[in-house]
Amino acid sequence: MELNILWFWIIAVMFIGYFVLDGFDFGVGMSLPFLGKDDTDRRVLINSIGPVWDLNETWVIVAGASLFAAFPEWYATMFSGFYLALLVILLALIVRGVSFEYRHQRPESEWKKWFDGMIVVGSAIPALLWGVAFANVVQGVQLDAGHNYTGTFFDLLNPYALLGGVTTLLLFFTHGVVFVSLKTDGDIRLRARKLATKAGLVTIVVAASFLLWTVLAFGSLFTALFAAAAAVALIGSFLLNLRGSEGWAFTLMAATIGLAVLTLFASLFPDVMPASNDAANSLTIDNASSTPYTLQVMTWTAVIAAPVIFLYQGWTYWVLRKRVSRSSIEAAAL
Amino acid sequence: MNEWLDPLLLSRWQFGLTTVYHFLFVPLTIGLALTVAIFQTAWVRTDKTKWLQLTHFFGKLFLINFAMGVVTGIVQEFQFGMNWSTYSRFVGDVFGAPLAFEGITAFFLEATFIGLWIFGWDKLPKGLHLATIWLTVVGSIASAYFILAANAFMQNPIAFRINEERGRAELTDIGTLLTNPISLASFPHTIFACFMVSAGLIISVAAFHLYRKQHVDTMRPALKFGLWMMVISGALTTFFGDSLSLAMVKAQPMKMAAAEAMYHTATGANASFSLFTLGTPDGVSELFSVRIPYLLSFLSTHTLDGTVEGINNLQDQYTTLYGPGDYTPMIWVTYWAFRWMIGLGIAHILVAVVGLWLTRKGRSPKATWIWKVAIWSFPFSLAAMSVGWIFTEMGRQPWLVFGLLKTQDGVSPNVTGLTILISLVAFTLVYGVLAVVEFRLITRAVRKGPEDAPVPDAETGVTPQRVTVY
Numbered sequence: 001m002e003l004n005i006l007w008f009w010i011i012a013v014m015f016i017g018y019f020v021l022d023g024f025d026f027g028v029g030m031s032l033p034f035l036g037k038d039d040t041d042r043r044v045l046i047n048s049i050g051p052v053w054d055l056n057e058t059w060v061i062v063a064g065a066s067l068f069a070a071f072p073e074w075y076a077t078m079f080s081g082f083y084l085a086l087l088v089i090l091l092a093l094i095v096r097g098v099s100f101e102y103r104h105q106r107p108e109s110e111w112k113k114w115f116d117g118m119i120v121v122g123s124a125i126p127a128l129l130w131g132v133a134f135a136n137v138v139q140g141v142q143l144d145a146g147h148n149y150t151g152t153f154f155d156l157l158n159p160y161a162l163l164g165g166v167t168t169l170l171l172f173f174t175h176g177v178v179f180v181s182l183k184t185d186g187d188i189r190l191r192a193r194k195l196a197t198k199a200g201l202v203t204i205v206v207a208a209s210f211l212l213w214t215v216l217a218f219g220s221l222f223t224a225l226f227a228a229a230a231a232v233a234l235i236g237s238f239l240l241n242l243r244g245s246e247g248w249a250f251t252l253m254a255a256t257i258g259l260a261v262l263t264l265f266a267s268l269f270p271d272v273m274p275a276s277n278d279a280a281n282s283l284t285i286d287n288a289s290s291t292p293y294t295l296q297v298m299t300w301t302a303v304i305a306a307p308v309i310f311l312y313q314g315w316t317y318w319v320l321r322k323r324v325s326r327s328s329i330e331a332a333a334l
Numbered sequence: 335m336n337e338w339l340d341p342l343l344l345s346r347w348q349f350g351l352t353t354v355y356h357f358l359f360v361p362l363t364i365g366l367a368l369t370v371a372i373f374q375t376a377w378v379r380t381d382k383t384k385w386l387q388l389t390h391f392f393g394k395l396f397l398i399n400f401a402m403g404v405v406t407g408i409v410q411e412f413q414f415g416m417n418w419s420t421y422s423r424f425v426g427d428v429f430g431a432p433l434a435f436e437g438i439t440a441f442f443l444e445a446t447f448i449g450l451w452i453f454g455w456d457k458l459p460k461g462l463h464l465a466t467i468w469l470t471v472v473g474s475i476a477s478a479y480f481i482l483a484a485n486a487f488m489q490n491p492i493a494f495r496i497n498e499e500r501g502r503a504e505l506t507d508i509g510t511l512l513t514n515p516i517s518l519a520s521f522p523h524t525i526f527a528c529f530m531v532s533a534g535l536i537i538s539v540a541a542f543h544l545y546r547k548q549h550v551d552t553m554r555p556a557l558k559f560g561l562w563m564m565v566i567s568g569a570l571t572t573f574f575g576d577s578l579s580l581a582m583v584k585a586q587p588m589k590m591a592a593a594e595a596m597y598h599t600a601t602g603a604n605a606s607f608s609l610f611t612l613g614t615p616d617g618v619s620e621l622f623s624v625r626i627p628y629l630l631s632f633l634s635t636h637t638l639d640g641t642v643e644g645i646n647n648l649q650d651q652y653t654t655l656y657g658p659g660d661y662t663p664m665i666w667v668t669y670w671a672f673r674w675m676i677g678l679g680i681a682h683i684l685v686a687v688v689g690l691w692l693t694r695k696g697r698s699p700k701a702t703w704i705w706k707v708a709i710w711s712f713p714f715s716l717a718a719m720s721v722g723w724i725f726t727e728m729g730r731q732p733w734l735v736f737g738l739l740k741t742q743d744g745v746s747p748n749v750t751g752l753t754i755l756i757s758l759v760a761f762t763l764v765y766g767v768l769a770v771v772e773f774r775l776i777t778r779a780v781r782k783g784p785e786d787a788p789v790p791d792a793e794t795g796v797t798p799q800r801v802t803v804y
Contacts, residue, residue: 043804050804051449054404058445062437064411069434072426072502079415079422080746086416087757090409091764097405098768101397104804105775148419148748290427290505297508298434305438316446319457332803 003299004289007070008272010302012265014066016258018059019130019168020175023257024250025053027176029096029123030169032116034195035180039109040326041188042116046100047324048183053100055313057093069298073147073288074272081141081149082133085156089126096122127172128165132156135164135210138218138267140276147273147283160213167210170203171260175253178237182246185325193241196249200238207234207256211263218267226266230259339751342742345417348758350727352409354720355765359403361719364474364525365532366396369563371467378464383787384552390800391552391784392536397452398775402768404445409761417754421734421744428494428505429484432512436480444473456799478528479521486517488735489726490585496738503738516585519578520726526574527679527722529567530715534682536560537689539780541708544698549783561689564715568683575676576633583634583642586736588652588661589729591645592668594630598644605631605642609673656737663731671725678718685711 028049036042049056068075079086095118103115139160142151177199181192211227219227237252268274272288275281289295322328337343370393377385411433414422422429447469454463487494493510494503505511540557543549583590591597594607607629611622631640645662652661689708692699699705730736734744790797 046804051453054401055442055445055449057404057408058437058441061408061411061441062434064408064415065430065433065437068411068414068422068426069430072423072430075415075426075430076419076422076746079412080417080419080749083416083746083749083753084756086412087760090412091760093408094405094764094768098401098771100804101401102771102775105398105778144748146747147423148746150748153753290430294427294431294505297431297505301435301438309438309442313442313446316450319450320453322457329803332801 002285003292003295004070004285005270006299007066007289007295008265008269008285011063011067011070012261014059014063015134016261018056018063019172019261020254020257021052021056021059023127023168023172024176024179025049025056026123026127026172027174027178028180029119029176030127030173031177031180031192031195032120035177035188035191036116039112040329042112043104043329044184044188044324044326045180046103046119047329048180050100051320052317053097055316057097066298070290070295071272071285071288072290073283077143077147077149077273077283077288078133078137081143081151082136082156084153085129085133089129092122092125092129094122096126124169128169130165131168132161132165134168134261134264135161137273138164138214138264140274140282142277143273143275143281143283145281147281147288150277160217163206163210163213167203167207167260170199170206171253171257174199174203174237175250175257178241178246178250178253181241182250183323185323186327188326189323193244193246196241197238200234200241204231204234204238207231207260211260214263214267219263220266222269223263223266226259226263230256230263233259339755341749341751341754342745344751344754344758345745345749346741348417348754348761349413350724351758352406352413352761352765353727354723355769356403356406356410357719357723358716359399359406360478361528361531361716362399362535363396363403364471364478364528365530366392366399366535367467367471367474368529369532369536369559370396371464371471372559374464374467378460384555387552387784387787388556392556394779395535395539395776398772398779400448402772406765416757417746417749418734418744419746419748421739424502424739424744425487425735426502428491428503428511429487431505431508432480432484432487436477436484440473440477440480442473444470444477447473453802456801475525478525479517480512482521482524483512483514483517486514486520487511488733489730490514490516490581491735491738503735515581516578519574519581523571523574523578526567526571527715527719530564530571530679530682531719533560533564533567533686534712534715537564537686538709538712541705542780543783545702545705545709552784557689557693561686561693564683564686565690568679568686571679572683579633580636586730587643588645588648588663589668589726590634591643591648592663592665592729593672593725594642595665595669596630596642596644597646599641599647600630600644601641602631602639603627605629605634605640607633611669659732661732663729668725668729671721671728675718675722675725678714678721682711682714682718685714 028045032042032045036045064075099115099118099122103112103119136156139158141149142155144150174196177192177196181189181196184192208231211230215224215227233252233256237249237256240252241249270285271282272285273283370389373385373389373392376382377389447466450458451463451466451470454466458466491503492514493505493507495506496502497504536556537560540553540560543553544557579590595611604627606625606627609624609626628638630642631638634640634642645665649661653659685707692704732740732742734741788797788800
């Protein structure tokens with residue numbers, strides 16, 4: 001296999017890592033108004049992701065930097081083309097990130113309410129816009145011969161892309177709510193399970209339509225297999241949540257997101273950013289990638305670093321495995 | 335379209351603003367991580383509660399600051415593609431690799447272990463918990479290495495060849511790229527400057543409490559620690575700053591000439607360093623100046639009879655080499671930024687040296703103004719850091735990658751001035767509000783002072799474990 005094809009899939013894996021991990025952070029953030037009845041509840045929710053949100057968000061930094069290094073043309077086209085969308089994502093991530101750290105610095109409820117709101121909005125916006133962005137990549141955008149995006153911000157808000165955005169929003173929301181059921185204890189855990197059922201139903205309908213559209217319009221047999229597997233995993237997660245198998249429901253939710261991302265990447269292959277106006281202007285794995293030498297250096301780094309990263313990040317989740325509950329929050333306050 | 339909507343100008347302002355802002359938090363993150371790690375190590379070794387109190391106290395300041403460093407850092411990475419897509423296409427094959435290394439090896443380490451450190455007090459054995467803060471330190475310092483190696487490529491491009499067909503620079507040797515003479519000097523220079531910034535915060539905070547005669551048993555050792563940290567890291571910052579200027583004279587003689595606003599090549603005593611100049615900003619006429627003969631020759635070549643090339647001579651050389659054009663940075667910016675960097679840094683080191691003398695052998699100065707100076711000296715190093723970056727980046731102009739790509743040619747061709755104006759305004763507003771909130775939270779935490787150490791339970795004799803909850 002050519003190294004640039006390998007890196008196409010490594011980039012896919014990095015975005016899977018980002019969407020699976022920060023995805024449940026976004027979901028927990030968005031669930032504050034639904035599951036957080038009072039301040040203690042909201043603290044239970046925030047503490048369920050408190051130690052890991054930063055590590056999860058780092059995945060997008062690593063994915064972005066790897067995209068820059070492995071596919072400079074793709075990085076340059078996508079980031080300059082989706083300027084305003086990425087600006088909004090950045091601003092959302094900024095206010096959300098600082099809110100986790102600032103919220104607990106003062107006891108006043110007015111102060112906390114302000115940051116709760118920013119966590120909700122700061123989680124929902126990236127959850128929606130990442131889907132819009134990736135759906136646009138799959139669908140293709142207008143590119144000139146220099147691979148520069150020539151459309152406008154509003155061209156990005158087309159029906160397929162918006163459906164993609166609502167899909168990621170709902171997937172992450174359900175993923176986060178299932179995470180809450182896995183990571184908390186007491187009444188909130190039960191309420192999270194019920195909410196996951198309701199959210200799961202809507203998610204199944206919307207995600208299935210989006211995946212079907214993707215397969216029919218941009219897909220191949222390969223794509224269809226990933227999409228079908230994603231759908232099965234999503235329905236499996238829904239059923240396991242009904243049965244109360246929280247760990248497996250969460251695992252299958254993660255698998256759903258991973259398979260959905262693979263569906264999108266498989267639809268792209270061997271393009272990385274098709275031009276909707278003229279196929280000659282499309283960015284492909286070949287014309288967007290770095291030199292074999294750079295990719296070789298990167299591959300060695302990734303091969304050496306990946307096992308270590310998986311080990312210490314996995315270990316971190318293991319150390320922090322204890323469920324968060326109202327009593328643990330209240331006990332710590334004493 | 336009028337000049338206010340020039341995408342180049344707006345992109346430059348945005349990059350400058352967001353970078354200087356980001357780098358207010360970075361030095362505190364790097365330096366306070368080390369400080370906290372040292373305090374915690376002292377506690378684990380000696381079991382004295384004052385070190386634990388200091389660990390928690392400066393740990394809190396570290397964490398208020400940390401999130402800002404993280405979230406403003408994402409902007410930095412995205413901006414290359416958003417505002418400088420032509421640049422990204424041109425250098426991605428070379429410049430992207432150190433950024434990817436930074437993420438894969440350094441950021442993951444830092445972000446993972448900081449979470450474990452914050453929440454791990456009751457979940458990890460003492461020694462392992464101590465290891466988490468040291469791994470955070472390693473991650474934060476490693477990230478600085480990679481980003482400075484990337485930056486060094488822009489100052490002194492090496493380890494590449496130009497692919498004419500693809501119109502881009504391509505990496506030829508990663509080892510050479512990562513050992514750029516510029517980054518070998520700029521890395522220690524920057525890291526020790528980061529330690530100066532943190533030392534400045536520690537001195538200021540400790541002085542605040544000692545002046546009020548409160549928390550003396552913790553703040554006295556903190557003050558001593560901060561003063562020593564400032565003196566040692568200040569000396570090393572100066573030493574590597576000197577190495578950096580030597581490397582810079584070789585790689586970017588124009589930057590050194592611009593730092594001195596020296597228009598004509600000079601040798602020996604004539605290669606003097608002006609401490610202060612009053613004159614027209616373009617340097618055409620000088621009204622008044624205080625000069626130290628030989629110093630510029632010494633700084634640039636480490637000899638007294640060295641020759642330092644002047645701006646006009648270099649301009650002529652570059653015109654021959656790169657074609658007609660203006661190859662001179664904005665002289666008044668480089669001239670004054672260079673002086674303020676050195677002046678503020680040295681002032682801060684002097685504060686620390688005098689402080690060590692005044693507090694020797696358990697002494698404590700009585701005079702109020704001495705304490706006031708210590709308290710208000712905090713911004714010195716931080717401002718020196720900002721102007722240092724402004725000097726090094728503005729001194730590179732008009733180049734984005736020295737000798738290869740001009741700044742005006744690196745900007746995204748398809749992003750309109752209006753779009754960038756919107757984002758510039760948005761970043762300015764959000765960053766401005768957050769600066770106020772951040773400042774208030776930090777001063778609030780500083781005023782509160784360290785918490786009392788946990789007391790062992792009267793019946794069981796067990797000291798309760800610290801549990802972190804947001």
